[in-house]
Amino acid sequence: MGLTRTTGPLSPRAPQTVNYTVDGPAHKLLMHPFPRRVRAEFAGRTILDTTRGALLHETALLPRLYVPEDDIDLTAFVPSELSTHCPFKGDATYRTLQVGDRTVPDALWAYPEPVDSAPWLLGYACLYWEAADAWFDEDEQVFAHLTDPYTRVDVRPTSRHVQVFAGDELVAESHAPLRLDETGLPTRWYLRPDDVRATLTPSETRMRCPYKGESSYRNLRLADGREIADAAWGYPDPLPESARIAGHLSFLHDDLRTVVDGAEV
Secondary structure (H helix, E strand, C coil): CCCCCCCCCCCCCCCCCCCCCCCCCCCCEEEEECCCCEEEEECCEEEEEECCCEEEEECCCCCEEEEEHHHECHHHEEEEEEEEEECCCEEEEEEEEEECCEEEEEEEEECCCCCCCCHHHCCEEEECHHHCCEEEECCEEECCCCCCCCCCEEEEECCCCEEEEECCEEEEEECCCEEEEECCCCCEEEECHHHECCEEEEEEEEEEECCCEEEEEEEEECCCCCEEEEEEEEECCCCHHHHHHECCEEECCCCCEEEECCEEC
């Protein structure tokens, strides 16, 4: 994420404030080892187990884990008729994941004859994250995707004046928010529940973040009775690296605007 998206050096909008140029095609690739043991499970069976995985970063895409085919239980896969072409990697062949009565079509792909500029793809394959029931980074189950070594999350207490409006109605205000900066994403401001002036109601929406944990959402009921769905979210039990935001709420919705120190952000 940090290298390939937004203004990262391999993104489509690489920064101009540098004293170098990056030669190569518009779509750039960078592959480097992922240092930890990674496992994937499907239908109660370990179908991938590697300490030799590598993250492939591609322009404008999240990095994906490629692993040596020897580290994949290929008896859980059957050949697929699907083939796709990438001008930067080559022609991909696919395999369908099949264990018992469960099947995930075209779950695994590889480049048996990669293009000359990417010979290091030979012998590696990639499994769609969504195809597995569970993924483990060492012995910890992880969600959404593997963490990227070029991405970080910083949470800092601040005395900035943060206000959240729905139209002209002030729905939340704080002089002691938490500022969360995550590589490649806009700053998010986290407020205490008692900073919220409008009524919050529970939402069934849940999301996963590999850097922060599982979020739960809240609907926002305004003074005129109108309700804005999933207007706020928080992490009741965040991951250790984001522990500071426990019990706090952040707001984002098309019907809301956030003002920091008098300026809309």
